[in-house]
Amino acid sequence: xxxxxxxxxxxxxxxxxxxxxxxxxxxxxxxxxxxxxxxxxxxxxxxxxxxxxxxxxxxxxxxxxxxxxxxxxxxxxxxxxxxxxxxxxxxxxxxxxxxxxxxxxxxxxxxxxxxxxxxxxxxxxxxxxxxxxxxxxxxxxxxxxxxxxxxxxxxxxxxxx
Numbered sequence: 707x708x709x710x711x712x713x714x715x716x717x718x719x720x721x722x723x724x725x726x727x728x729x730x731x732x733x734x735x736x737x738x739x740x741x742x743x744x745x746x747x748x749x750x751x752x753x754x755x756x757x758x759x760x761x762x763x764x765x766x767x768x769x770x771x772x773x774x775x776x777x778x779x780x781x782x783x784x785x786x787x788x789x790x791x792x793x794x795x796x797x798x799x800x801x802x803x804x805x806x807x808x809x810x811x812x813x814x815x816x817x818x819x820x821x822x823x824x825x826x827x828x829x830x831x832x833x834x835x836x837x838x839x840x841x842x843x844x845x846x847x848x849x850x851x852x853x854x855x856x857x858x859x860x861x862x863x864x865x866x867x
Contacts (some may be wrong), residue, residue, distance in 0.1 A: 707736055728844035737775050739765040739833070741789060744782050745837065781843045788854055790834070795858035802862060810866035817863055 715723070725781035747756035756764075758779055772815035777784045798820045815853050824830060 707750055717862060733775070736765075736767055736771050737785075738840070739767060740765055740772060740775060740782060744840075745786050745833070748783075748786075748840040749833045749836045752832070753839055755840035780841045783793055786837050788832075790837075791852070791855035793859070794821075795855060795862065797824070813866040814863065817859075817866075821859070 710816055719799055740761060744756070744761045747760055747764055751760075758769070761779075761782070764804050765771075772782075776785065801820040802813045802817040805812040
């Protein structure tokens with residue numbers, strides 16, 4: 707029901723909404739399974755990139771499920787890189803929120819320390835190299851993920867700065 711429409715949704719409309727919600731939940735679970743399997747195999751199989759068939763099998767899905775979600779392995783690589791960028795920004799945000807002091811300087815120090823801690827982790831660095839090496843093209847189209855990371859970190863640091 708909206709301010710311009712005083713009538714509640716019909717039973718049919720509610721049934722459609724439930725169906726769409728179920729389909730979205732199922733699609734999200736498939737994509738998450740593909741991202742998780744792709745990251746795991748890319749890290750374990752490095753320097754040899756896994757085949758799409760290997761990723762699909764590890765995710766317990768079909769090739770059709772893979773290609774409904776991604777146009778190919780490079781698109782999967784880009785999604786894995788973007789997810790990692792968003793996770794990094796989330797970790798930085800949490801560290802800044804939990805900074806011991808209330809000053810802007812304390813929050814900035816905590817954020818910078820979180821970024822440096824991530825950059826200095828050899829396991830994470832090896833994972834990033836393995837994922838990027840799994841791309842079919844020499845340079846994956848991961849520019850979107852970089853923009854997301856820079857925008858997220860920029861907004862986190864801009865406030866206290």
